Amino acid sequence: DGGITQSPKYLFRKEGQNVTLSCEQNLNHDAMYWYRQDPGQGLRLIYYSQIVNDFQKGDIAEGYSVSREKKESFPLTVTSAQKNPTAFYLCASSIGSGVGDNEQFFGPGTRLTVL
């Protein structure tokens, strides 16, 4: 089945540590996205990538980094510079990123807790 997988489902991190969240898609989509979800705030865009080897900052990129070395993979690193990293992280992908019928498909999410 085609879809988006995120791992791990739950992740615990000590303060001062970097941690990497995995996102893989087998939908052959060009565009991929990372969102952060906090209670009562909806989803906010962290980074997005329109094509391999290219990515741009979203609205809340500070303290995060990404890479896009392969079309199917878009890992997110939460660095120690992120002041409040505890949140639910959602990865999404779409066929493209331009105008038109570009529905975003979402993965099941990773819940990160900083201890």
Add this chain to the structure above:
Amino acid sequence: AQSVTQPDIHITVSEGASLELRCNYSYGATPYLFWYVQSPGQGLQLLLKYFSGDTLVQGIKGFEAEFKRSQSSFNLRKPSVHWSDAAEYFCAARSGGYNKLIFGAGTRLAVHP
């Protein structure tokens, strides 16, 4: 600034009752509009979308939404709610250009038996 507002944080309805979830947007031009549903601890599933044409849009699970340009609204409706509809619902909008979605804060729906 572009924004999406969902005025109701929590809504409780009885099973079998009708449902309407409100969504208002603030954009310079008519955006593309979406409704997503999220079960606890899960990702988001697309219920329906509006790009152009007929202002009444049918979606999955018996949901529909009506786009009203004069009111800048895109309210979600269902004539008879089932207990399995209990979840959080997000309205989202996207303008032209790159595929950036702006989400509302969400409405959490509880269904009483």
